[in-house]
Amino acid sequence: MIRLLLVDDHPVVRTGYRHLLEQDGDMAVVAQAAGVDEACALFAIHEPDITVTDLAMPGCSGLELIRRLRERDARARTLVFSMHDTNMLVHRALELGALGFVSKSSAPECLIDAIHSVRDGRRYLSPAVAQRLLAGTVESLAFDSLTQREFEIFRLLSRGESVADCAQALHLSQKTVSNIQTLIREKLGIQTTAAMAHLALRHGLIPADNA
Structure with a gap:
């Protein structure tokens, strides 16, 4: 069984x-x-x-x-x-x-x-x-540089979750999430949460009503 x-x-x-x-x-x-x-x-x-x-x-x-x-x-x-x-x-x-x-x-x-x-x-x-x-259809290698923890925080932030929400969901401190958020922006070359949301939407990570 x-x-x-x-x-x-x-x-x-x-x-x-x-x-x-x-x-x-x-x-x-x-x-x-x-x-x-x-x-x-x-x-x-x-x-x-x-x-x-x-x-x-x-x-x-x-x-x-x-x-x-x-x-x-x-x-x-x-x-x-x-x-x-x-x-x-x-x-x-x-x-x-x-x-x-x-x-x-x-x-x-x-x-x-x-x-x-x-x-x-x-x-x-x-x-x-x-x-x-x-068929070799690959969207973008933009996220390859992100660790799984960074990717998860990116997904949550782009969905509109706050730093506090991310910290609670991942059992991390808010300071740690804030530091990782800065690192994510540096790796992806984006400056705002809105830019995160647009990038996530473009790659099918969040539904259109989140953008």
């Missing part, structure tokens, strides 16, 4: 995924979480075989969850299941240690196939994601 932790901030969506996956017969959803902190706590309790996570959630993103789980347990297996599937986000998720990436626009059986592949230690990309990566 493959034991799963589902992480998505929409309860109805999680219920639908759970029904789909448990119909397969050899999967059991042992826990569900709506955010990163809750997911980390449940991971420690249940030690699931695979964590299936969305990327876009209130507070920290699924990328931060991948980082934290791998930091806690280098053997942690994560699978991203998200509608936010730009090449940059796929690359970053895989670099952080995710074993698979499935677009939510994929057929339901893709998620099932992905879980079996990840369980066996094999990487899985849903067909459209794999085809786009093979």
Whole structure:
């Protein structure tokens, strides 16, 4: 039996995924979480075989969850299941240690196939994601210079979160976040939060209504 932790901030969506996956017969959803902190706590309790996570959630993103789980347990297996599937986000998720990436626009059986592949230690990309990566479509290398912590703070600030909000979400001091914000601006060559938002919007990191 493959034991799963589902992480998505929409309860109805999680219920639908759970029904789909448990119909397969050899999967059991042992826990569900709506955010990163809750997911980390449940991971420690249940030690699931695979964590299936969305990327876009209130507070920290699924990328931060991948980082934290791998930091806690280098053997942690994560699978991203998200509608936010730009090449940059796929690359970053895989670099952080995710074993698979499935677009939510994929057929339901893709998620099932992905879980079996990840369980066996094999990487899985849903067909459209794999085809786009093979085509060599790359948005921009602008974010390559950012560490995951810097990228997460960039994402939160560009979404309109305050320094205090970022500090709380990432369990950092406000001074640390302010210092990192300055470093991010230097690396990306931008001066204002508005410029951050426009850059994030251009690369599909935030929805248009955030800009």
